[in-house]
Amino acid sequence: MTTMLRFIACGSVDDGKSTLIGRMLYDSKQIYIDQEQALIKDSKQGSRGGDIDFALLLDGLSAEREQGITIDVAYRYFSTDRRSFIVADTPGHEQYTRNMAVGASCADLALILVDAMNGVMVQTKRHSRICSLMGIKHIVLVINKMDLIEYDKGRFEDISQDYLNFASNLGFDSIEVIPVSATDGVNIVEKSLHTSWYKGDSLLKYLEEIDITTQSSTNGFLMPVQRVSRPDSNFRGFQGQIESGSVAVGDEVGVLPGSEKAKIKSIISGFENIDCAIAGQAVNITLDREVDISRGSVLIKNSQPAVADLFTATILWMDDASMIAGRSYFLKIGTKQIAATIIKVKHKVDINSGSKMSADSIIKNEIAVCDIALSEKIVFDKYISNKTLGAFILIDRVSNMTSACGVIEHQLDRSDNITWQKTDITKADRLKQKGQKSLTLWFTGLSGSGKSSLANEVEKKLVAMGKHTMLLDGDNIRHGLSRNLGFKEGDRVENIRRIAEVSKLMNNAGLIVLTAFISPFEKDRQAAKEIIGDDFFEIYLSTPIEECEKRDVKGLYKKARAGVVANFTGVSSPYEEPSNPDITIDTSENNLSTSTSMVVSKILDLIE
Amino acid sequence: MNTVSNNHLGHLEAEAIYILREVAAECAKPVMLYSIGKDSSVMLHLAMKAFYPEKPPFPFMHIDTTWKFREMIEFRDRKASELGIEMLIDTNDKGVADNINPFDHGSAYTDIMKTEALKEALDKYGFNVAFGGARRDEEKSRAKERIFSFRNASHAWDPKNQRPEMWKLFNTRINPNESIRVFPISNWTEKDIWQYIKRENIEIVPLYFAKERPVVERDGNIIMVDDDRFHLNPNEKPEMRKVRFRTLGCYPLTGGCESDAETLDEIISETLTTRSSERTTRVIDHEAASSMEMRKKEGYF
Numbered sequence: 001m002t003t004m005l006r007f008i009a010c011g012s013v014d015d016g017k018s019t020l021i022g023r024m025l026y027d028s029k030q031i032y033i034d035q036e037q038a039l040i041k042d043s044k045q046g047s048r049g050g051d052i053d054f055a056l057l058l059d060g061l062s063a064e065r066e067q068g069i070t071i072d073v074a075y076r077y078f079s080t081d082r083r084s085f086i087v088a089d090t091p092g093h094e095q096y097t098r099n100m101a102v103g104a105s106c107a108d109l110a111l112i113l114v115d116a117m118n119g120v121m122v123q124t125k126r127h128s129r130i131c132s133l134m135g136i137k138h139i140v141l142v143i144n145k146m147d148l149i150e151y152d153k154g155r156f157e158d159i160s161q162d163y164l165n166f167a168s169n170l171g172f173d174s175i176e177v178i179p180v181s182a183t184d185g186v187n188i189v190e191k192s193l194h195t196s197w198y199k200g201d202s203l204l205k206y207l208e209e210i211d212i213t214t215q216s217s218t219n220g221f222l223m224p225v226q227r228v229s230r231p232d233s234n235f236r237g238f239q240g241q242i243e244s245g246s247v248a249v250g251d252e253v254g255v256l257p258g259s260e261k262a263k264i265k266s267i268i269s270g271f272e273n274i275d276c277a278i279a280g281q282a283v284n285i286t287l288d289r290e291v292d293i294s295r296g297s298v299l300i301k302n303s304q305p306a307v308a309d310l311f312t313a314t315i316l317w318m319d320d321a322s323m324i325a326g327r328s329y330f331l332k333i334g335t336k337q338i339a340a341t342i343i344k345v346k347h348k349v350d351i352n353s354g355s356k357m358s359a360d361s362i363i364k365n366e367i368a369v370c371d372i373a374l375s376e377k378i379v380f381d382k383y384i385s386n387k388t389l390g391a392f393i394l395i396d397r398v399s400n401m402t403s404a405c406g407v408i409e410h411q412l413d414r415s416d417n418i419t420w421q422k423t424d425i426t427k428a429d430r431l432k433q434k435g436q437k438s439l440t441l442w443f444t445g446l447s448g449s450g451k452s453s454l455a456n457e458v459e460k461k462l463v464a465m466g467k468h469t470m471l472l473d474g475d476n477i478r479h480g481l482s483r484n485l486g487f488k489e490g491d492r493v494e495n496i497r498r499i500a501e502v503s504k505l506m507n508n509a510g511l512i513v514l515t516a517f518i519s520p521f522e523k524d525r526q527a528a529k530e531i532i533g534d535d536f537f538e539i540y541l542s543t544p545i546e547e548c549e550k551r552d553v554k555g556l557y558k559k560a561r562a563g564v565v566a567n568f569t570g571v572s573s574p575y576e577e578p579s580n581p582d583i584t585i586d587t588s589e590n591n592l593s594t595s596t597s598m599v600v601s602k603i604l605d606l607i608e
Numbered sequence: 609m610n611t612v613s614n615n616h617l618g619h620l621e622a623e624a625i626y627i628l629r630e631v632a633a634e635c636a637k638p639v640m641l642y643s644i645g646k647d648s649s650v651m652l653h654l655a656m657k658a659f660y661p662e663k664p665p666f667p668f669m670h671i672d673t674t675w676k677f678r679e680m681i682e683f684r685d686r687k688a689s690e691l692g693i694e695m696l697i698d699t700n701d702k703g704v705a706d707n708i709n710p711f712d713h714g715s716a717y718t719d720i721m722k723t724e725a726l727k728e729a730l731d732k733y734g735f736n737v738a739f740g741g742a743r744r745d746e747e748k749s750r751a752k753e754r755i756f757s758f759r760n761a762s763h764a765w766d767p768k769n770q771r772p773e774m775w776k777l778f779n780t781r782i783n784p785n786e787s788i789r790v791f792p793i794s795n796w797t798e799k800d801i802w803q804y805i806k807r808e809n810i811e812i813v814p815l816y817f818a819k820e821r822p823v824v825e826r827d828g829n830i831i832m833v834d835d836d837r838f839h840l841n842p843n844e845k846p847e848m849r850k851v852r853f854r855t856l857g858c859y860p861l862t863g864g865c866e867s868d869a870e871t872l873d874e875i876i877s878e879t880l881t882t883r884s885s886e887r888t889t890r891v892i893d894h895e896a897a898s899s900m901e902m903r904k905k906e907g908y909f
Binding site: 003004032033034035057058059060061062063071072073074075076077079084086098099101102105106226227229230231235237239240241268270271280281282284295318330332333335337387388391392393395400401402405 | 618619621622625629632633634656657658662744745748749750751752767770771772775779781783795797799882883884885901902
């Protein structure tokens with residue numbers, strides 16, 4: 001039975017990663033004849049001279065071959081008598097850092113290449129930090145292009161020492177340094193006489209022999225539930241992969257979040273019932289009694305991950321759109337997906353020195369330490385003790401892009417110290433007393449589109465009908481509740497969050513709330529909807545900008561056009577139209593009284 | 609201790625099952641594409657295993673070009689009924705009406721009867737996630753593709769802007785009209801497939817085993833004359849040769865190889881020692897260095 005080693009090749013641009021892997025495959029006879037023929041043919045077409053260009057075995061995209069660079073990860077599979085390998089060849093350019101991180105997230109070991117002519121570069125350090133972040137414990141520093149420095153031992157030792165000094169606090173268990181020449185095949189598969197002073201193994205031999213088993217820290221049983229299987233009323237199985245420990249029929253397991261317990265009735269693996277299952281196995285478990293379990297629940301025995309809604313994490317930002325504190329994202333961890341907000345950027349990490357830099361926003365390829373709040377309590381753990389329950393991704397709510405990946409450092413305690421105080425009078429009681437149902441009418445649209453006027457008229461009508469209401473107007477809120485906020489994107493996000501929370505409180509008080517804010521970003525309106533819940537009712541005033549600008553009640557368009565007011569929606573800052581509003585009204589086509597009737601008739605059933 | 613993680617095949621199987629279940633749990637309209645070959649047989653087996661005792665919670669679909677080996681069609685129909693799974697069969701009827709065939713239409717045949725047929729079938733049923741049995745060791749643009757491969761409204765792949773795929777945290781969120789192709793056996797090699805077929809005793813189409821078959825030799829490929837629609841050149845005459853197939857597709861486009869391997873063990877030992885890749889037996893693949901990538905950008909698997 002062979003063991004498997006997953007490793008990546010990373011490092012700066014043109015340090016020869018693809019060439020090294022190509023050479024390793026070629027020299028260990030892992031290339032089929034037709035691939036070799038294609039390689040020789042393609043090498044001749046290339047601009048790098050007539051020699052075989054081993055990188056062409058890896059650079060599989062036409063854009064990569066055209067530009068002679070690696071854009072995305074390539075996976076190659078090969079095996080020797082001793083081990084099977086999955087190698088991810090990763091791009092060196094800074095702009096493709098996220099693709100390097102993709103490879104690193106699944107690797108047990110990293111080859112970090114350094115060009116012997118250039119020594120340790122910024123990208124060498126960035127990639128090392130990402131390897132460290134991803135929990136890779138074993139590093140092979142491959143000093144390549146030794147042929148270009150005539151196999152100089154002194155230079156080799158200088159670079160080794162440079163790197164070891166840099167990497168000493170990155171938490172690696174082992175760092176091996178090997179001198180190679182990928183183009184000449186020196187010390188890749190066979191050791192070479194060129195480096196008679198080098199006493200270690202060839203790269204391939206080292207990879208075949210290195211022991212990567214980690215000291216198992218007496219991990220108890222843990223299985224996140226992927227899916228509840230109910231083929232008929234007699235069978236209710238919980239499908240998932242055992243992430244640590246083992247479990248046997250008859251064992252009592254706990255269900256997180258929550259405090260329920262049950263005994264294992266049966267374990268199905270494939271088509272068979274088995275008595276006991278271990279880490280890594282995909283199973284389908286049934287329990288001896290009905291317990292509330294759904295996707296995202298975690299079955300445990302002798303292990304105690306955290307159950308909370310706040311933690312500190314180190315994240316790598318991967319999206320072209322930069323991170324904004326306070327904005328809501330989807331977070332996926334294990335098999336659970338929920339709403340999450342980065343409430344605070346504690347600091348960014350300087351790639352070169354590792355020092356902390358203050359920041360409130362993060363851009364692509366930056367690493368930062370943040371506090372993240374979740375919309376409900378979930379099961380998680382520190383990444384160093386549990387990779388599955390300690391790693392997460394953040395997903396943009398609108399573009400669906402995987403915006404960031406992160407690892408959890410530790411739980412934060414707010415959630416344990418602040419509990420929700422139950423009160424005797426509930427929202428239902430307050431609604432009953434007022435004889436109405438609550439609702440938040442969220443008016444959105446450009447400045448001058450008629451939000452305040454319409455909200456004002458609708459409120460008058462509702463009050464005349466005997467309803468209890470409250471109108472929150474953008475300008476008025478900024479005189480008080482949001483007095484300390486400006487108009488930068490981060491401040492706008494916070495402004496909307498405050499308004500949404502206040503609206504929710506007022507809905508709980510039994511009131512019908514009307515809000516009139518430009519609220520130009522879809523993400524923020526979605527976040528408001530998330531906070532307010534079922535009471536959220538979106539009214540989009542689609543009045544064309546030409547009309548709004550003609551009205552220019554407050555003279556703001558004039559100022560914005562003159563450049564006196566910055567970040568003005570519609571002029572110098574975008575307005576994103578709602579994708580699915582509950583009602584759309586163009587006030588250039590409907591007069592105030594028609595518009596008011598349109599709104600009132602639409603909400604009548606919701607408030608009575 | 610014998611854990612799953614130090615058992616290569618066990619690890620690959622668990623990874624594939626995890627992916628199948630993630631999609632079943634998170635996605636609204638998945639379908640598994642079934643092409644009857646050995647990789648599809650492994651995929652079908654994995655799907656049966658992943659959900660047992662439940663049946664796979666998604667249908668299977670075969671895009672039938674009408675030019676498959678006859679033994680493949682018999683096998684498909686028998687398997688579907690034995691296992692009690694829903695097998696949708698879809699053909700580009702317009703292509704059939706226009707008599708689009710592999711002899712006269714070259715790469716246009718693949719575009720119309722495979723790529724277009726697939727896109728139309730996915731749109732027709734509203735499937736927004738399709739499992740495929742592609743492996744990264746097959747071809748070098750596939751080696752670059754994520755397990756979850758996102759496609760725009762016209763099913764096209766954008767290789768320069770792939771979503772990051774971290775750990776096993778698959779982001780399955782898509783906008784309306786977008787879709788995902790999911791490849792659970794991305795990390796398997798041809799050797800893994802054969803060893804798994806043996807370990808799990810998976811039934812495969814008999815064409816994979818060597819047998820005397822009527823063939824002609826064309827441009828270095830050994831092509832089986834499977835029915836009387838075959839366009840024989842004037843000087844061509846089918847002869848009986850002992851051949852087997854490493855991959856299966858449309859019979860006029862699938863090259864066989866001369867072999868004596870009549871058992872799984874013999875096939876595995878041949879696979880371990882062969883010096884040519886299985887893609888050499890696919891007539892369409894060596895047209896241009898990046899022909900696979902171009903096809904994928906057009907919506908092919």
